[in-house]
Amino acid sequence: MDIFTLIRTKYNTLSQTQKKIADWILEHGNEIILMSIGEIAAKCSTSEATVMRFLRKLGFDSYQLFKVKVAQDIVDVTPRAVYEDVSSEDSVNEIKQKVIQSTIDAIRDIDKLIEDSTIEKAIEIMANAKRIFFFGVGASGAIAKDAFHKFLRLGINTIYCSDSHIMSIMCSHMTEKDAVLAISHSGESREIIDAIELAKENKAKVISFTSYPNSTLAKLSDVVFLSATKETKFRSDAMVSRIVQCVIIDILYVSLVLKLGSEAIVNVNKSRLAVAKKKK
Missing domain, CATH: 3.40.50.10490 (Glucose-6-phosphate isomerase like protein; domain 1)
Incomplete structure (x- = not known):
């Protein structure tokens, strides 16, 4: 299971703070491989310890292993295009594309979510x-x-x-x-x-x-x-x-x-x- 699908399927088990970290990662996946855990914590207005607790919930014992996984998956996935939220400034076409894409992603997750x-x-x-x-x-x-x-x-x-x-x-x-x-x-x-x-x-x-x-x-x-x-x-x-x-x-x-x-x-x-x- 790619890291972005993993985050999405575990999303409902996260705390509010962890959801904030998840949201940021889903929208900025391309940037993570060049960032430290401290930089991610700062972007999410939280602590490094909180980010680590989030990563452990995903099954990662270290930030480096998480970055390696992101680097492997980023080749096939473009997170920002896939996971970007609808905004009040979006055109009807942008809303249409984002709703369609989020639905497609949810359906594709079934293959990884259900044995x-x-x-x-x-x-x-x-x-x-x-x-x-x-x-x-x-x-x-x-x-x-x-x-x-x-x-x-x-x-x-x-x-x-x-x-x-x-x-x-x-x-x-x-x-x-x-x-x-x-x-x-x-x-x-x-x-x-x-x-x-x-x-x-x-x-x-x-x-x-x-x-x-x-x-x-x-x-x-x-x-x-x-x-x-x-x-x-x-x-x-x-x-x-x-x-x-x-x-x-x-x-x-x-x-x-x-x-x-x-x-x-x-x-x-x-x-x-x-x-x-x-x-x-």
Whole structure:
């Protein structure tokens, strides 16, 4: 994983001061190889010790090793063009280009952020589940409903819910044969956590989508898909994370279709025919 992707995927685990250092590095990556740690600290209005704590969080024991990694990655990446934030002085074209680029980068990060084995484990759970529940509230509820709509086409027993009371009631009756796909950007939504705790008590399998690896939801889950992104001044990390979540859902959907084989293809075609007559 290149250093700039690493910073972005760990961004939501950083303190406010560390995020300031991360922002500066993402926007000035080309300059780092000629700078001392003291100069970076000065640019970020912090101390060398704070910069070192930031580097250790990324897995580096020394500033020199970090600089070597930056030098290696800078050949293939142009950080300022990629990570520069939108400003109030930008033209519509500049805003368009920056939003498109940040979204592309977030999607590309999926390849480095999510292991193939994680996808395989989730598919195994879904393929063997008697019922699959899709939970989310607010903006996450929209993503959960999109996932429900996709997997419903496969002819499997899928259920969608965004009502906290009904989610909890459903989870109180789950068994080890059930699976829940729960979506919460923060991983701390009380509505979701209350329901998932009940699901776990009943030994149901839990697949979660969140941007925070140390969140309560992540800790309760059998499989965790991280959708971490870098928040900017005019665009919250939750906005881009929803796009990332949709892409991951598509990966799961296609993978499950292939695992289920010809029966799934037949069911997808049946679903298409069922709604075809509703179109002119």
